[in-house]
Amino acid sequence: MSPALKLTYFDLAGRAELARLVFTYGGVAFEDVRVSIPEFRAMKASLPLGQLPTLEVNGVVFSQAQAINRYAAKVAGLYPTDIVQALCVEMISETLLELAVAVADIVWFTTDEAAKAEKTTKVVNETFPKSFTTLEAMVQGKFFMGDNATLADVHLLDIAHNNLKAFIPEFDMSKYPKLEGVIEAVKSNTSIAAHVAKL
Numbered sequence: 001m002s003p004a005l006k007l008t009y010f011d012l013a014g015r016a017e018l019a020r021l022v023f024t025y026g027g028v029a030f031e032d033v034r035v036s037i038p039e040f041r042a043m044k045a046s047l048p049l050g051q052l053p054t055l056e057v058n059g060v061v062f063s064q065a066q067a068i069n070r071y072a073a074k075v076a077g078l079y080p081t082d083i084v085q086a087l088c089v090e091m092i093s094e095t096l097l098e099l100a101v102a103v104a105d106i107v108w109f110t111t112d113e114a115a116k117a118e119k120t121t122k123v124v125n126e127t128f129p130k131s132f133t134t135l136e137a138m139v140q141g142k143f144f145m146g147d148n149a150t151l152a153d154v155h156l157l158d159i160a161h162n163n164l165k166a167f168i169p170e171f172d173m174s175k176y177p178k179l180e181g182v183i184e185a186v187k188s189n190t191s192i193a194a195h196v197a198k199l
Contacts, residue, residue: 002028002029003057003058003075004056004057004058004059005023005028005029005030005031005055005056005057005075006030006031006033006055006056007019007020007023007030007031007032007033007053007054007055007056007068008033008034008035008052008053008054008055008056009033009034009035009052009053009054010034010035010036010037010040010052011034011035011036013158013162013166013199015052015053015065016052016053016065016068017158017162018065018069018072018154018155018158019053019055019065019068019069019072020032020195021154021157021158021192021195022069022072022073022076022078022151022154023072023075023076024189024191024192024195025076025078025149025154025186025189025191025192026072026075026076026077026078027076027191028072028075028076035052040052047061047063048061048062048063049063049064051063053065053068054068055068055071055072057071066097069093069151069155070151073150073151073154078149078150078151078153078154079150079151080145080150085145085150088138088144088145088152089144089145089150089151089152092135092138092144092152092155092156093151093152093155095131095134095135096131096135096152096155096156096158096159097155098131099127099128099131099159099163100158100159100163102119102123102127103123103163103164103167103168105119106119106120106123106167106168107167120168123168123171124168124170124171128164128168128171129175132175132176132179133176135156135176135179136176136177136178136179139178139179139181139182142181142182142185143182143185143186144156144182149185149186149189153182153185153186154186154192156179156182156183156186157182157183157186157187157192157196160173160183161196161199162199166199
């Protein structure tokens with residue numbers, strides 16, 4: 001019997017979007033609850049660690065986005081059973097998370113315009129190219145791990161749409177054709193394509 005799942009976050013992509021994408025890719029039914037800031041403040045004291053996102057599994061509430069993402073990947077069939085492949089997927093996902101943190105620092109935590117411009121230039125010319133060059137070399141086929149999609153592939157789509165396209169559109173993805181191929185392969189999932197079209 002499939003678990004009853006309720007994912008709760010704000011009405012934006014942020015730290016819950018990867019779990020949404022993973023569940024969607026895997027065809028896993030879940031309740032996508034989106035709350036306002038006032039609603040969050042009212043419920044904060046009752047949440048584990050007082051933060052969002054949370055994932056309720058059969059009535060039990062869990063927090064921490066990365067734990068939720070890994071759980072989602074396992075439920076959706078997007079987490080390798082081979083421990084070395086799982087290590088590789090985790091490495092890729094952690095690398096992508098670091099990139100998301102770098103973008104978030106610019107968008108949400110840097111208010112000085114000169115500093116914002118300087119950080120953006122570094123992200124475009126140094127941070128993303130360094131990581132993407134490494135990740136490009138790790139693509140083993142249609143997806144990172146070959147013929148089968150994993151959390152890493154969906155995470156790349158999340159970064160491409162919700163970080164680069166949304167906030168750093170000047171970054172040139174065409175220099176990384178294998179990564180572009182992975183993104184297109186993930187988007188070939190009709191449910192994902194419909195979801196991404198709404199972003």
